[in-house]
Amino acid sequence: MTGKVLVITSGKGGVGKTTTTANIGTALARAGKKVVLIDTDLGLRNLDLLLGLENRIVYTIVDVVEERCKLKQALVKDKKNLDLCLLAAAQTRDKSAITGEQLKKICDELKEENDYIIIDCPAGIEQGFENATTPATEAIVVTTPEMSAVRDADRIIGLLESKEHIESHKLLINRVRPNLIKSNDMMSVDDVQEILSCSIIGVVPEDTGIITSTNKGEPIVNDEKSLAGQAYQNIAKRILGEEVPFLDIDTPQDLVSKIKKFFIDLLAKLGK
Amino acid sequence: MRDIFAGLYNKIVGFFSNVEQKESDESKNVARNRLKLVLMQDRTNLNPALLERMRGELIDLLSKYVEMDKEALDLNFENDGDSIALMLSIPVIRAKEEAEIEAALKAEDEAKKELEDKLKALEEMEEADEEDDDETEEDDSEEDDDNDESDDVEENDSEVDVTDNIENSENQSQNDENAEKHHHKKKKRKKKKKSLINIPDIIEVNEVSEESEDAEEISENAETSSENQSEDNEKSE
Numbered sequence: 001m002t003g004k005v006l007v008i009t010s011g012k013g014g015v016g017k018t019t020t021t022a023n024i025g026t027a028l029a030r031a032g033k034k035v036v037l038i039d040t041d042l043g044l045r046n047l048d049l050l051l052g053l054e055n056r057i058v059y060t061i062v063d064v065v066e067e068r069c070k071l072k073q074a075l076v077k078d079k080k081n082l083d084l085c086l087l088a089a090a091q092t093r094d095k096s097a098i099t100g101e102q103l104k105k106i107c108d109e110l111k112e113e114n115d116y117i118i119i120d121c122p123a124g125i126e127q128g129f130e131n132a133t134t135p136a137t138e139a140i141v142v143t144t145p146e147m148s149a150v151r152d153a154d155r156i157i158g159l160l161e162s163k164e165h166i167e168s169h170k171l172l173i174n175r176v177r178p179n180l181i182k183s184n185d186m187m188s189v190d191d192v193q194e195i196l197s198c199s200i201i202g203v204v205p206e207d208t209g210i211i212t213s214t215n216k217g218e219p220i221v222n223d224e225k226s227l228a229g230q231a232y233q234n235i236a237k238r239i240l241g242e243e244v245p246f247l248d249i250d251t252p253q254d255l256v257s258k259i260k261k262f263f264i265d266l267l268a269k270l271g272k
Numbered sequence: 273m274r275d276i277f278a279g280l281y282n283k284i285v286g287f288f289s290n291v292e293q294k295e296s297d298e299s300k301n302v303a304r305n306r307l308k309l310v311l312m313q314d315r316t317n318l319n320p321a322l323l324e325r326m327r328g329e330l331i332d333l334l335s336k337y338v339e340m341d342k343e344a345l346d347l348n349f350e351n352d353g354d355s356i357a358l359m360l361s362i363p364v365i366r367a368k369e370e371a372e373i374e375a376a377l378k379a380e381d382e383a384k385k386e387l388e389d390k391l392k393a394l395e396e397m398e399e400a401d402e403e404d405d406d407e408t409e410e411d412d413s414e415e416d417d418d419n420d421e422s423d424d425v426e427e428n429d430s431e432v433d434v435t436d437n438i439e440n441s442e443n444q445s446q447n448d449e450n451a452e453k454h455h456h457k458k459k460k461r462k463k464k465k466k467s468l469i470n471i472p473d474i475i476e477v478n479e480v481s482e483e484s485e486d487a488e489e490i491s492e493n494a495e496t497s498s499e500n501q502s503e504d505n506e507k508s509e
Contacts, residue, residue, distance in 0.1 A: 147303050147307055150307055151311065154311050154314065154315070184301070185300055187300050187307075195304070
């Protein structure tokens with residue numbers, strides 16, 4: 001089997017690349033695919049934390065490149081899902097420690113035995129970005145509906161379009177707050193899509209559950225009740241080729257909105 | 273007390289219905305508009321000043337053909353798949369009458385032609401002057417050759433200046449430069465000045481540069497040349 005290499009990038013930091021990588025990877029593995037997640041944020045690794053595997057890292061990607069260990073030794077299996085593996089970044093080096101070509105070589109080797117290789121790209125447009133995007137054939141650009149994130153995403157999309165080996169790129173709009181969109185304080189999904197003119201692979205709502213799930217080291221896709229988890233699940237299905245309608249993230253989360261909705265629905269019914 | 277009740281009432285009403293805000297005040301629309309502008313700059317190398325200028329020139333150009341709402345011209349750079357496209361959206365108030373358009377275009381073409389003719393005439397003057405210079409060079413001694421060469425350079429500059437004056441007759445500073453240059457060459461140039469001034473349009477320059485000495489000289493010479501012309505006319509009659 002030849003695996004697909006997918007890069008999760010954004011330009012702006014803190015929009016949810018690592019969270020997205022962890023969750024999509026977990027969701028794909030739950031669907032029965034063999035997945036490897038690669039953290040290329042050398043010097044500032046985080047993917048291990050989100051998966052709860054920080055105590056199991058023995059060898060990192062730099063060790064593989066510098067031939068201190070075999071690739072297989074550096075792959076850490078997930079706690080819950082044996083089809084999911086992590087190739088961790090080095091915490092003691094920086095992004096100049098590896099090149100894009102070296103990463104490509106590793107991906108070529110991994111492609112032979114895995115269905116999906118998901119690369120978590122670091123923030124920025126420098127060496128780290130170049131390294132992470134070299135082996136990829138597809139990209140997911142993560143952004144939030146905020147101005148600075150959208151501006152940086154636009155730059156990233158421009159850079160991705162100039163790379164011929166990246167056949168397609170899709171947009172993931174993260175940390176969406178429906179109540180702010182309603183009160184016109186936050187740009188809507190349509191606004192962002194219109195500005196960036198990129199097709200959307202998914203919309204993930206702001207969910208306090210993300211904080212808890214990071215704290216515990218368990219990706220939120222495992223929680224079937226959370227909206228963010230469901231959204232990530234749908235995105236994974238879309239990656240697998242399934243057509244899934246977008247979630248109605250408008251369902252009220254807090255008590256006040258719930259009561260409000262209850263009364264409004266009641267009045268509407270009485271009105272009829 | 274009343275205030276408290278009013279506030280409470282508003283809160284309850286607001287609880288059940290969203291008060292409609294003015295579209296332009298809403299922060300999301302502000303953000304969207306700012307983003308669009310910023311992305312336009314990011315995607316191309318046009319800074320705000322250049323963008324404004326481009327916008328102004330486009331408005332002038334399009335106004336010739338259609339009557340449009342100049343304030344509502346919407347200029348946008350958009351990502352059109354692989355390339356960037358410049359999108360222009362102009363609300364048209366009414367179409368201009370064909371006669372109106374053609375009249376304006378004709379006037380423009382005529383103005384252009386006039387300009388070309390003046391330039392041509394100046395070039396011919398230049399050539400004539402060069403020939404004169406060649407003659408004077410032969411007569412003068414070797415020491416003067418150096419002066420002549422520098423004068424040639426100055427002469428070309430002055431003619432360029434005069435051309436600019438015709439084109440930008442409002443440009444005071446150019447006239448001042450012109451004045452200085454003419455000053456230097458006063459002695460040798462008197463003969464050539466007269467020939468330059470026979471071009472009637474230079475008289476327009478008088479109206480603008482009232483302060484420079486050059487203007488005074490030109491006006492003096494213009495008067496004498498017009499006198500000469502009237503004399504010639506009388507003679508021909």
